[in-house]
Amino acid sequence: MYEHLKQAWQQLTAPGQPFEVETVTVRGVPIRNYRHAPPSLREIWLSTAGHADREYLVYGGERCTYSEAHTFTASIARWMHDAGVRPGDRVAIAMRNFPEWMLAYWAVTSMGAVVVGMNAWWVAQEMAYALEDSAPTLLICDRERLQRFSEIREHFPALNVVAVRLQDEAPDWATDWTELVNAAPDMPAVSIDPDDDACIFYTSGTTGRPKGARLTHRGCVANVMNVAFINTVQPMAAALASGKPPPAPGSAPAPNALLATPLFHVTANNCVAHATTLAGGKLVHMYKWDAAEALRLIEAEAISSFTGVPMMAREILMHPDFARRDTSSLLVLGGGGAALQPDLVEKIQTRSRAARPNTGYGMTETSGIIAAVSADFFVDKPASVGPAMPTLEVKCVGPSGEDLGVNAIGELWVRGAPVIKGYLNRPDATAETITEGWLHTGDIARIDEAGFIFLVDRAKDMVLRGGENVYCAEVENALFAHDAVAECVVFAVADERLGEEVGAAVHLHPGAVLDATQLRAHCAGQLAAFKVPRHIWFLAEPLPRNASGKFLKRELRETLRVEDAQ
Known part of the structure; x- marks a missing residue:
């Protein structure tokens, strides 16, 4: 089976193939990158216009097609441009998983501005820190986050604010979202460099202050292509192992994905939302996690892919409604953000009707996944998080940074296109975390002879x-x-x-x-x-x-x- 995986891997990454890998020099460091990768997220988003009347965003009784979403994002981008937002400026988004998050995200990144993902659970004090650190030109927030911002507004008198889903009229210092979506649908024409910042996601640090990770367009594009690659290579390997013809790339039906984790994290945004969007799939938003509601949505929306934290998959399987709901559409069940315990891999495999277990291991600092594994490979190695993606080199190192080799336990270091540019306003933290392009993950791991990564412990406190x-x-x-x-x-x-x-x-x-x-x-x-x-x-x-x-x-x-x- 692993020889077939190697065969499929080599075929897909060979010269002239969609996932051909090359080495390029970025910021003085040689890194792996996809030769045929689009230069920015703008091209990723614009390429999805052809999905036209397919459903894209679903929230409660609200439904939005790709055609409607493209009109909305063009209007939002035009309004922001007319309001003074320019390429390189930062736009903070602070809200729950509403459809407006995705519309704002694609509008901002497509016009060359930078999304600042604000943790929706932050209290006013934490919100203030991130706003001071990132210095955005514009803040887009829902009603609850607007109330929190009002507590600290005096510290940000020049910050323009857009309010989403208000129950009452917007305060005189905020613009209602309806003004943005009713603007002329005219996407500004801009040129975006692959190594421009695309978004800033905050990750907590051992100093007690969150650090703003600077994710580039190159990194985000590489990540979504990594997700597409892993969704192609492992089914291809399984087909080769069984003697069946491998599925043609892109022949799988567009996924219907349930968004159950926050969009201000790379799991939901960069891995689930990006990948589903690129494939022309449907994103079904949840206001908050509830296993019974998740099962209802799986049945009602024919959800084919569910990626959350492991406890969510466990609660779906253990919920009394699991046997009563039609979950036959569900083909992928798993998660990221934490390792799936081996017993959960076995439960997914044996209790679900059609779903196979999967997991992705990654970090904010790698724009998404480092490694991933699913189906037969996951069942065979349930303690593993899979092999590293084609755009990433990996090694387990000792105290002096030396490569310890196969099956040796050490800190996992990774290098490649998805690795962040660094931390905003934190050259000290960047220097401590990235050495000649190698990101120190802080995770203790070993890599077996098949290239599969096994996490042993976390070095980070x-x-x-x-x-x-x-x-x-x-x-x-x-x-x-x-x-x-x-x-x-x-x-x-x-x-x-x-x-x-x-x-x-x-x-x-x-x-x-x-x-x-x-x-x-x-x-x-x-x-x-x-x-x-x-x-x-x-x-x-x-x-x-x-x-x-x-x-x-x-x-x-x-x-x-x-x-x-x-």
Whole structure:
């Protein structure tokens, strides 16, 4: 089977083929790239106009075709241009998974401006930080985010604001979205360099402050082609292994995908939305996650592809409605943002009617996937995340950056077209994370003789809660901001549903009085809800330290019992 995968891989990437790979020099570094890749996301979007009357965006009872979406995006781009937005300017988008996100996204990237993806769960303080860091020309937000922005508006007096889905009339300092979609549908003519910024997505850092990852057009295009490649090469290999003729590239029906994870992350935006759009498929938006509603939509919209965090796939399979709903259209069930546990791979394989398990492993810093695996290959190697994509070199390195070779355990480094340009306003963090084009993933892994990657551990000090990265330093900073807290450490606590939850061990100043409810309320004013500690231990004695004075976090994590937490 793996020889057939190698054969299919070589055929698809050979000279003259759609996925032909070449080496180009970008910012002084030789990287792998697709020779026939479109130069920017503008070309990706404009190429989909031919899908015309196919359904594109679905939300509740609202339906939008590709033809309508192209008219809307041209109008939005023209309005923004007339409002002074120019190529290279930044436009922040802060909203839930409404169709307006995708329309705004394609309009902004197609006119050469840069999307700043704002985490919709951020509180006003976090929102203010990202706006100060990215300095956008325009903010597009829904009603809830508009209210949060109103709390900090005095700090951004020159920022133009567009309001989406208001229940009442827009305030006098904001423009209603209807003005944008009613403008003349005249997409500005611009020239976009492949290495121009396409979007800035924020990823938390060990310093406790989010970092703005600068994703380029080259990187985003390479990623969507990587998704198309993996969706082609593994079925082709399976066909070769069975003696059947391989499916012709592009012969698969257009997917119907359910958007269940936030569009301000690369999983939903760059992997699901980009790939579905390029293929002329349908994107069905969910307001918030609910397994029963997901199953209803799978049946009603004939969903063929579902990619979420692993707990979502698990909840779909375990929900009482799973046996009652028609899920026969579902061909792909899996996720990203966290590794699928081997038992979940087996459950998808045995319990679903037609769906096969799949997963993609990647990062914001790689514009999407690094590796992916599905179907028979995933069933055969359920602990693996698959082989690296054609546009990425990978290696496991030792302490000095030396390549450790096959099956050796070390930190995974990757280099190629999808790797970000760097972090916005953070040359220090960029230099620490990228060495001569090689991105240090912070993940401990090994690579087997077939090129399949196995994740062993995470070097980064973070909690992976339901696909959301929660960096411990950020939460510790919030805890230390309370006057009663003398010492604290934050770490991951295993959780059956979400994979990991946030735990905190806290030692108070002598005489201070504080309970868990009060401390969580304090954190909620500074952090998004998913970062607030679920498990809190109040320790009477100072926290244990090593000889250099660092807290012994691992010792606390291993000795504290969940049942003793508040």
